Amino acid sequence: MVPTLPEGMSVQTLTTAKGTQLKFWSVKTNEAAEKKVLKISGSVGDLRAALAEYYGLDLTIIPRVNPVTAPTIDDTIRDRQWADLEALGVEWRETVKAGLNYFMAQNHRHLQTQFYRRLRAPLWMKERMSTLLITRIQSSGPNLMIAASNTPPHTIHSTFHPPAQHNHSNISGINPQSPHIVSPGPSNERGPSKSQHPHTVAVPSTINLSAPSSLTISSASGSRNDSQREAAMLDDLSASIEGLERCEGLRDLIQQVESGTVQAIRDRYGPSEPGRRGTAHESWPKYANLVSKRERLYRVLTQDFGGDKDKFFSFFTAPPPPRKKRKHIETESASSEYFRSFRRIVEAVPWRDTDLAAERRKDQYQGPDGAFSEELWTARWNTMNCWEVWRAIGGERYVKNKAETSS
Secondary structure (H helix, E strand, O other), X not given: OOOOOOOOXXXXXXXXXXXXXXXXXXXXXXXXXXXXXXXXXXOHHHHHHHHHHHHOOOOOOOOOOOOOOOOOHHHHHHHHHHHHHHHHHHHHHHHHHOOOOOOOOXXXXXXOOHHHHHHHHHHHHHHHHHHHHHHHHHHHHHHOOOOEOOXXXXXXXXXXXXXXXXXXXXXXXXXXXXXXXXXXXXXXXXXXXXXXXXXXXOOEOEEXXXXXXXXXXXXXXXXXXXHHHHHHHHHXXXXXXXXXXXXXXXXXXXXXXXXXXXXXXXXXXXOOOOOOHHHOOOOHHHHXXXXXXXHHHHHHHHHHOOOOHHHHHHHOEOOOOOHHHOOOHHHOOOOOOOEOOHHHHHHHHXXXXXXXXXXXXXXXXXXXXXXXXXXXXXXXXXXXXXXXXXXXOOOOOOXXXXXXXXX
16 A cells, blocks of 8 residues: 655655755655654765655656645735735725725824825735735736736826726736636736836736726726826935935025925835834934935024024134035035035034033022022023023034043
8 A cells, every 4th residue: 555645745745855854745644654764864866866766656757737736825825915906906896886985094184194105005006916916926826827918007096096086896806716717918008107106016017906896907088197297206305315315505405394304204214103113114224314314404493592593504604614624625616615524513402501510500600599590591591592501602513522422
């Protein structure tokens, strides 16, 4: 009687299995035989040959058809992912039937601006759909009959845009077991957009759907215009990030905040709920420092200097560096401005606060009750702001002193 093969073992898997897998099958074989019939140590070749001999397998003849094996954990996960995608299709269809707009995020109180809603929700859907489709392609191979196409970004956008702008009467749940239906190829009226962004995904040109329904991948002219605006918005955002890294001086930094560039990047990549880092985009750690330091610098202007830009820029003007350290001396104009590094300014805030707190504890600012007197402080410093007072008491610095470095 020929013994039963261990689970997952076949001619194909045996010829490609590594040492760990071969030892595992040898152990299972010994357990099934209730005695030691195979060694569990030795070279990979010896273990493979012993298993083949014991089970009577000819490793020189590999069947063309893979034998049916039990589902693996990966198969189960893929099936659940596809079921989730099918449920989204059903939910979308039922929502549209009820005459309502369909949003991926049910709780969007945190979506403060139309910019954020239009930018984040559609991209989230595209990423999720592309991940599920790619997973299904890898797991099902030719059975799924999905082929990539050069579908323009406006087609992708129209597919996942809120359904109020499209006819979704034919949308149904996606079923991987149904006969495949070929969707229209790329539109001939306009080529692929030149502004491809990191979130652009390829839409399959064929996909399995529940017959007889079909998923129409098309867009009206209004949707194409929306897509063009969104693509331009994403390009602007990408350029804005590059601009943050290449700014020149405090004036550029303040302009970045006032133009809304910094807030747009926070809205796109930052936490959707304040204080919850887990809700941020995976790219947020790369931009968090760029954004937060510009926001803190802007608070210095608006809160400490009362929005007085002339006083702000004048205060943080630095003496020009020695000429031998300047770049492109021959092209330097007489009106060149030199400011302190914005990072140094932001990092100096806690040192300023520490020094001012020590100054406030001095007896000259204590009232009759022994507590700090704001009147005495104002009488001494008049309308000077905290930075000007810090400079006046000799505490201003933009690098750590020895005591701070050692602590």
